[in-house]
Amino acid sequence: MTRRAVAVVLAILGIAGSGPVAWAAASVNAGRNAPSATTPFTATTVARFDTPWAIAFLPDRRMLITEKPGRLFLVTPQGDKTEISGVPKVAYGGQNGLLDVAVAPDFARKPVIYLTYVEPGAGGSSLALARAELSLTGKTGELKGLDVIWRQMPKGSGGQPGGIIAFSPDGRHLFLTSGDRMRPSTAQDPDQALGKVLRLNLDGSTPPDNPWAKQGGIKAQIWTLGHRNPYGLAFDAKGRLWLDEMGPKGGDELNLLKPGRNYGWPIVSNGDNYNGTPIPRHDTRPEFEAPLVYWTPVIAPAGLAFYQGDLFPQWKGSAFIGGLVEKGFVRISFDTDGGAREADRWVLGHRIRDVAVAPDGALWLIEDESNGRLLRLTPK
Structure with missing residues (x-):
């Protein structure tokens, strides 16, 4: 799709940014920040997995953990593992495979879980939600x-599948990320x-x-739309x-999402x-939403969680992002005026x-490794 065609499509749909000049001004480059001088936590190895991908907690404090090659485990806080059968066949390789796992908002009433994975089939593979x-x-x-x-169609090739699940706070809706599968122009195509x-x-x-x-x-x-x-x-x-x-090559992003x-x-x-x-920067095209935080050089962000616990009271309201x-x-800490910034960085070597x-x-x-650890972090 050409840039002119994109502009026509966006005009038809009425897709535009809201106050993008202000957002661009608020955008912060975290850059190559120095690691924090101290680690206020102790990291304990609880179990090991073959290329684990996602963690989801059950109401009884056990957790579900996916492995990218296509396995799902029930894991106790002490590290006892039970493999779950009935997992669908996945297209495994590179960035693709079994991805996210999420526990339904009403799991206590009916024990339903959701999985995302790259599904094989005629014509290649595609993201699927089950x-x-x-x-x-x-x-x-x-x-x-x-x-x-739900499944993305038509099938094709490429990595960058996305596949992250989040439920709305009222438990009524499911949000799903879908990557561009290394076909950049699709991110601006409203029919894909x-x-x-x-x-x-x-x-x-x-x-x-x-x-x-x-x-x-x-x-x-x-x-x-417009995600990579x-x-x-x-x-x-x-x-x-x-x-x-x-x-x-540069430009990892943290975005506040607004509908449309x-x-x-x-x-x-x-x-x-x-x-x-080169790619034009966000501040050259104010019709597009700019990230609140971006990283150049990259950290390769993966996994995002907000903290409201009591073990680390000084971190309440913060967000944590894994780095590959x-x-x-x-x-990430958040300002009262809506800004965001990287507050700490801990390099663990994995x-x-x-x-x-x-x-x-x-x-x-x-850890995203063939013998990757499951780590529990508690205060020192």
Whole structure:
């Protein structure tokens, strides 16, 4: 799609930024910050996994952990592991495989979980969203009645699948990130689900109050567009939805998501193409939403969690983002005027894929490695 065609499409849909000049001015480059001088936590190895990808806590404080090759485990806080059967076949390789796991908002009433994964099929692979009942009996577990409630079509090739799930605070809607699969122009195409954040009902259907619900098809499911490789999605205590995503060569982003907004990829970025060709910066195109924080050089953000626990009271209201290239994680603090900044950076020497907060307030991390550790962080 040409730039002129993109402009026509955006005009038809009425997609524009809101106050983008102010947002661009508020954008902060975290850059290559020095690691924090002290680590106010003790990291304890609880278990190990083969390329783990996501953590989700159950109400009883056990957790579900996915492995990218296609396995799902039930894990106790002490590290005892039970493999869950009935996991769908995945297209595994590179960035693709079994991705996120999320516990339904009403899990205590009916034990339903959601999975995202890259699904193989005719023509290649594509992102899929499925839900199933988690059946646990003694030391065994299985997924029953697995149902694919959404899939990106047509299938194709490429990494950068996205696949992060977040539920609205009222538990009525599901938000899903879909990466551009290394096909950048799709992020600006409203007829393709790639490069988007989608808003769905819990059964995968389309809410009637989405920004373009009346237009039907993929357009009706879009919440925001213009994203590259979104690997973190979470609501804060105020009910605001935040997303982190990987830029190209520079320009990793932390964005505050607003319905119907366009975040600019690949027309604008605070990084450049891998071949060295420049990309216009956000401040040159005020019609696109700019990130509140960006990183050049990159940290390769993955996993996003907001903290409201009691073990680390000094961090209440902060967000934590895993870093794959940075091999650690960062803490984001938020100002009363709506700004955000990187407050701490801890380099652990391993690729941190996901960050989660346990019911007791401990922080949990997983390493994106073939013998990756599950780590529990508690105060020193």
